[in-house]
Amino acid sequence: MRKLRNSELDRLSVEDFKNSTKTPIIIVLDNIRSLNNIGSVFRTSDAFLVEKIYLCGITATPPHKDIHKTALGSTDTVAWQYAENTLDVIEDLKSQGVKICAIEQAENATMLNDFAPKADTKYALVFGNEVKGVAQDVVSASDVVIEIPQFGTKHSLNISVSCGVVVWDVFSKIKSTILQ
Secondary structure: OOOOOHHHOOOOOHHHHHHOOOEEEEEEEEOOOOHHHHHHHHHHHHHOOEEEEEEEOOOOOOOOHHHHHHHOOHHHOOEEEEEOOHHHHHHHHHHOOOEEEEEOOOOOOEEHHHOOOOOOOOEEEEEEEOOOEOOHHHHHHOOEEEEOOOOOOOOOOOHHHHHHHHHHHHHHHHHHHHHO
16 A cells, blocks of 8 residues: 555645535534644544534634644634634524534433434534533533543543544534435
């Protein structure tokens, strides 16, 4: 086997990305502290054609060199918007028929492997602060809480890792339901 060169990967141009049909996924970042985590979420969002990212509360916004370091230009492709209050974003998205999914450990959470998204539904995936997680008022306002199953000694994953795991899983499930 030979590794492929970047020129062989057949990726979209920035313009083609902006004009492409997006996956019905919106990401909401609830008070994320790390600029590197924010950049990583942008990069994951680009990879899976996420529709939009909402940067809420203390979450920094582009342009910033530490976001750019991990985003690698995806802040230019993925649509984003800043909002001071996460709950306001959630309420607005709900009024548009978007299903709100907090990614958190909570009573009666649905394990990610059991979550079954519908192809005709748009989902907002809410990821929380590195220490405090998703704010309780946002969890309470969510339609579902999704938990990533974990089997080791640690209680959580890094937010950028959580985002990668959840977005890939939901993307895969949505794409497979469309193809059926």
